[in-house]
Amino acid sequence: xxxxxxxxxxxxxxxxxxxxxxxxxxxxxxxxxxxxxxxxxxxxxxxxxxxxxxxxxxxxxxxxxxxxxxxxxxxxxxxxxxxxxxxxxxxxxxxxxxxxxxxxxxxxxxxxxxxxxxxxxxxxxxxxxxxxxxxxxxxxxxxxxxxxxxxxxxxxxxxxxxxxxxxxxxxxxxxxxxxxxxxxxxxxxxxxxxxxxxxxxxxxxxxxxxxxxxxxxxxxxxxxxxxxxxxxxxxxxxxxxxxxxxxxxxxxxxxxxxxxxxxxxxxxxxxxxxxxxxxxxxxxxxxxxxxxxxxxxxxxxxxxxxxxxxxxxxxxxxxxxxxxxxxxxxxxxxxxxxxxxxxxxxxxxxxxxxxxxxxxxxxxxxxxxxxxxxxxxxxxxxxxxxxxxxxxxxxxxxxxxxxxxxxxxxxxxxxxxxxxxxxxxxxxxxxxxxxxxxxxxxxxxxxxxxxxxxxxxxxxxxxx
Numbered sequence: 001x002x003x004x005x006x007x008x009x010x011x012x013x014x015x016x017x018x019x020x021x022x023x024x025x026x027x028x029x030x031x032x033x034x035x036x037x038x039x040x041x042x043x044x045x046x047x048x049x050x051x052x053x054x055x056x057x058x059x060x061x062x063x064x065x066x067x068x069x070x071x072x073x074x075x076x077x078x079x080x081x082x083x084x085x086x087x088x089x090x091x092x093x094x095x096x097x098x099x100x101x102x103x104x105x106x107x108x109x110x111x112x113x114x115x116x117x118x119x120x121x122x123x124x125x126x127x128x129x130x131x132x133x134x135x136x137x138x139x140x141x142x143x144x145x146x147x148x149x150x151x152x153x154x155x156x157x158x159x160x161x162x163x164x165x166x167x168x169x170x171x172x173x174x175x176x177x178x179x180x181x182x183x184x185x186x187x188x189x190x191x192x193x194x195x196x197x198x199x200x201x202x203x204x205x206x207x208x209x210x211x212x213x214x215x216x217x218x219x220x221x222x223x224x225x226x227x228x229x230x231x232x233x234x235x236x237x238x239x240x241x242x243x244x245x246x247x248x249x250x251x252x253x254x255x256x257x258x259x260x261x262x263x264x265x266x267x268x269x270x271x272x273x274x275x276x277x278x279x280x281x282x283x284x285x286x287x288x289x290x291x292x293x294x295x296x297x298x299x300x301x302x303x304x305x306x307x308x309x310x311x312x313x314x315x316x317x318x319x320x321x322x323x324x325x326x327x328x329x330x331x332x333x334x335x336x337x338x339x340x341x342x343x344x345x346x347x348x349x350x351x352x353x354x355x356x357x358x359x360x361x362x363x364x365x366x367x368x369x370x371x372x373x374x375x376x377x378x379x380x381x382x383x384x385x386x387x388x389x390x391x392x393x394x395x396x397x398x399x400x401x402x403x404x405x406x407x408x409x410x411x412x413x414x415x416x417x418x419x420x421x422x423x424x425x426x427x428x429x430x431x432x433x434x435x436x437x438x439x440x441x442x443x444x445x446x447x448x449x450x451x452x453x454x455x456x457x458x459x460x461x462x463x464x
Contacts, residue, residue: 011314014192018312019320021195022065022303025347026052026325027336029300031219033068037076037295039085041219042329044068046226047294049325054285055299056318060108060278061262063269063313065303065321066285068295070133071253071386076295079246087243090231092296094247096287099255100280108259108275117371118378118394120360122260125382125390127356130302132383134345134352137213138162138170169212170342177201177346192310194347201343215344216337223329226292251283253388254298258282260391261299268308305351370401407433410458412441421450431461 026048034044048067055066080088102108114122139161162170180197205212215221233239262273278299286296307317328336364372374397381390410428417423430438 012316014311015314015316016320017192017195018307018310019317020324021192021198021310021347022307022312022317022321023324023328024195024198024336024339025306025344026065026067026300026303026321027215027221027328027339028218028341028344029303030068030325031221033070033073034295035219037073037088038080039076039088039295041221042223043085043293043295045221045223045325045329046292047289047297049322049329050226050289050292050294051282051285051297052318052325053322054288055278055281056315056322058277058284059281059318060275061265061273061299062315063304063308063317064258064261064265064273064278064299065307065318066258066282066297066299067303068297069254069257069300070129071257071388072250072296072298074386075246075249075253079243083242086232087239088295089229089290089293090233090239091243091246091250091290092294093231093287093290094243095250095254095296096283096285096290098247098251099283099286101283102251102255103276103279103281103283106276108255108277108279114260114263114391114395115371115374115398117367117374118391118398119260119263120357121375121378121394122382122387122391123264123355123357124360124375125379126301126387127352128379128383130348130355131352134348137341137345138167166211169210170345173201173205173210173212173340173342174346174349176204177343178350181347181350194306194310194350197346198339198343201346202339205340205342206338213341214337215339215341218341220333221329221336222333225326225330226294228291229293230291250296253386254282254286254296255279256388256391257301258299260387261301261304264301265304265308269313301355302348302351305355306347309351309354374398374401403431403433406431407437410434410437412438414441414443416448417452419450420448421452422447423452423454425454425456426458428457429459429461430455 027045030044030048031041034041037044051066051068055064056062059066076088076091079091161167177197180200181193184193184196204210205214233243258278259275262275262278266272282298289296303321307321312318360375364375374394377397378390378394381393406429410426410430413425413427415423415425424442426438428434
């Protein structure tokens, strides 16, 4: 007889239910990001399934959710428009190979070089991006892509906003969803509050016959199993010159997002993931996705937060999310398409509130001014451009601030010893930033004939 420890049973239950919750929230996002990239909605859904399943099985961070993301989708727009979807599939395959190489060469450890102010800026900026992405659903639907185009390529000023009873109903349903998610855990933790909220709002809408938009209004999610497909592109240098720049950018963005999300989940769960294994897992997932008609993907911080906050901690939660998504595509699409968008918006608003580091406002006046400016800079650039650019810029600025601070720390003490020599005792680091200050400390015309430079209390960092 097999005996299961109660805590183990609870863990399995939490993983299964949180995975189902994540799958429900994945549907509109995968569809929306497919629209952004200019491809069929099923391409985004297949990507969410394949990338999510493979990374859940072999990735470096149990409990983290991966799928099609907006940061990658916006890079793909020009590639699809100029060269077609077959070149996108080839690019995704190459992207995966580059990510596998990054993991094999242990490049995942470089995530440790991201300073804490950059991490805070990344989290806050991402929360703002998730919030803005939901606002587009308060607009009047138009052509395919209305859901996200405004926030990926334009301004919220251009949105034709809902008015009157439609707007009031949407806001009311969103509020009900958020209230259930917030207060239900105080009564019971038997079921994930997000899943209960989605179910309750769906029943409310259909029980009262309320006129509000549902998932099916965005796009149909019905389809079959993804099939193996070799990208139909010429195998020559010209093709490589087209796809390699895109693949390199996509690989970098995907790994930066994934590794930063891994680090965030590490902090929340008080456990440690494996960065290099995550690089390889993401690479394998994207390579396979490219051969099955997908647009690739990376870690999704919003869905990962839903999973973790719903109790999902193990690989089973990610596997459940991926398999549930496939089930939706194959047989349950009529039911899933009836879920009100308001319920999913409410779930994402709760994610925004939980993701944003509200404590950053409190510490602004306590940390060095440079750290506060870096936090604000990274948050702003994340919203205006994308996460990868923001993080890279934040790391560069942090490095320059560090170099500037250490450049001013070098000192030289001059004395004459009993042997008639002039001794210069160097104190502080000697590197490219402090070379000028170092040279200005010497006065050769007043020195004795013999000069001694003592580096006992210094460290030479480079060849400068």
